[in-house]
Amino acid sequence: MEPDWIVLRHGELTLKGRNRHRFEKAVFEQIKKAMRPFPEVRFNREFGRVYIVLGGAPYALIAEKLKNILGLGSFSPVYTAPLELEAIQATALQAMQALVEAPGTFKVTVRRVNKSFPHDSQQMNKLVGGFVLRGMPGLKVDVQQPDAELRVELREEHALIYSEVVEGAGGFPLGTNGKAMLMLSGGIDSPVAGFLALRQGLQIEAVHFHSFPYTSERSQQKVRDLVRQLTEYAGDIKLHMVPFTNVQTRIHETYRDNLLITILRRAMFRITEKLADLHGASALITGESLGQVASQTLGSMNVIGRSVSLPIVQPLICMEKKEIIKIAEKINTFEISILPHEDCCTLFLPPTPSTNPNLRVVESIERRMDWLEEELEAAVRATETIWIQPAALDKESPFASFF
Numbered sequence: 001m002e003p004d005w006i007v008l009r010h011g012e013l014t015l016k017g018r019n020r021h022r023f024e025k026a027v028f029e030q031i032k033k034a035m036r037p038f039p040e041v042r043f044n045r046e047f048g049r050v051y052i053v054l055g056g057a058p059y060a061l062i063a064e065k066l067k068n069i070l071g072l073g074s075f076s077p078v079y080t081a082p083l084e085l086e087a088i089q090a091t092a093l094q095a096m097q098a099l100v101e102a103p104g105t106f107k108v109t110v111r112r113v114n115k116s117f118p119h120d121s122q123q124m125n126k127l128v129g130g131f132v133l134r135g136m137p138g139l140k141v142d143v144q145q146p147d148a149e150l151r152v153e154l155r156e157e158h159a160l161i162y163s164e165v166v167e168g169a170g171g172f173p174l175g176t177n178g179k180a181m182l183m184l185s186g187g188i189d190s191p192v193a194g195f196l197a198l199r200q201g202l203q204i205e206a207v208h209f210h211s212f213p214y215t216s217e218r219s220q221q222k223v224r225d226l227v228r229q230l231t232e233y234a235g236d237i238k239l240h241m242v243p244f245t246n247v248q249t250r251i252h253e254t255y256r257d258n259l260l261i262t263i264l265r266r267a268m269f270r271i272t273e274k275l276a277d278l279h280g281a282s283a284l285i286t287g288e289s290l291g292q293v294a295s296q297t298l299g300s301m302n303v304i305g306r307s308v309s310l311p312i313v314q315p316l317i318c319m320e321k322k323e324i325i326k327i328a329e330k331i332n333t334f335e336i337s338i339l340p341h342e343d344c345c346t347l348f349l350p351p352t353p354s355t356n357p358n359l360r361v362v363e364s365i366e367r368r369m370d371w372l373e374e375e376l377e378a379a380v381r382a383t384e385t386i387w388i389q390p391a392a393l394d395k396e397s398p399f400a401s402f403f
């Protein structure tokens with residue numbers, strides 16, 4: 001049995017007044033956009049709730065889309081039945097049998113909006129509950145802490161019946177907290193950082209540094225694939241491909257000792273900040289996790305971070321690698337990230353990179369590179385910007401080409 005409607009619930013945003021309204025509107029906008037490939041879908045607002053009326057559109061495909069809508073707390077597939085006891089009972093049983101996880105206990109909650117329906121809600125609780133119990137041997141009633149709640153709403157024209165609760169992505173609606181530049185390598189961490197930033201309401205533009213021809217075209221493709229995965233949550237994302245070869249080789253010609261990584265990373269941050277200014281973003285996002293590698297000690301991050309004045313958002317800073325991997329698997333970036341690639345920063349690695357660089361020393365080395373600022377500007381000018389769009393839906397639709 002296919003659901004006919006979907007009921008939507010907002011996340012537990014602890015927001016009041018105007019902000020709450022703004023956020024709810026933003027979530028709804030995203031949902032409307034995600035439903036564009038399904039012209040048969042309609043929306044229905046009743047009793048303070050928003051429903052999707054499927055009109056024959058495929059529930060499974062739409063549920064997959066809804067799971068990626070940031071700021072949506074949860075949703076439930078809804079079955080409709082005519083206002084007749086037998087039909088309601090049969091549909092209720094089917095809704096319970098359709099639960100992904102078979103419940104041990106349940107309770108029925110009936111709401112009678114239509115007062116002309118012959119049984120009141122107390123009677124209906126028993127009539128529907130008893131029918132389901134007879135149909136599902138082993139199932140028990142628990143009104144305090146049931147595994148599943150079966151809801152029956154007796155409306156004017158029909159009954160709505162639902163039980164399954166599907167978790168949404170939660171968080172803040174897309175872009176409601178501003179825009180930031182995601183420094184995206186081909187690794188495991190930065191795509192996860194990008195997802196967490198999106199979920200916190202930041203719109204992102206991705207920035208990737210490559211050292212073509214020393215790093216391959218395949219590595220660039222990998223980055224495009226990672227961004228495409230993030231578009232499942234964000235819609236179209238701008239990707240800035242920064243040619244870093246000239247900056248890197250010139251720095252390496254002048255200096256190749258243990259502060260090299262620090263100086264290269266400061267150059268990357270400064271270029272990203274320039275791109276942020278150009279594109280109206282107000283923070284940088286990185287995938288750093290404290291202690292993971294030499295450049296991710298507090299000492300290093302301090303010296304690297306001081307190269308820019310925009311805030312640096314590091315969503316993974318206190319996370320363990322295995323937590324990060326778990327999220328990467330959930331958002332389907334892990335399989336892409338573990339494919340082989342060449343990182344621009346591993347090109348000219350010094351034998352022992354410093355874990356505790358000295359800011360003054362670093363700054364004095366940089367001052368001697370009087371061409372550095374001009375090289376950074378040149379890299380910004382040579383940056384190629386492309387739009388990455390979500391993969392096409394696996395559905396024949398006149399709208400599919402827009403996605």
Ligand code: ATP
Nearest residue numbers: 183184185187188189190207208209286287288344
């Ligand atoms: P990741 O798994 O994201 O590659 P990492 O553990 O390999 O991270 P580093 O190589 O030290 O760590 O990079 C730290 C952060 O710097 C990355 O998470 C990313 O935000 C940024 N970064 C590194 N390399 C690049 C690159 N080529 N282009 C853009 N950003 C980069």
Ligand code: MG
Nearest residue numbers: 185186187343
């Ligand atoms: Mg890396």
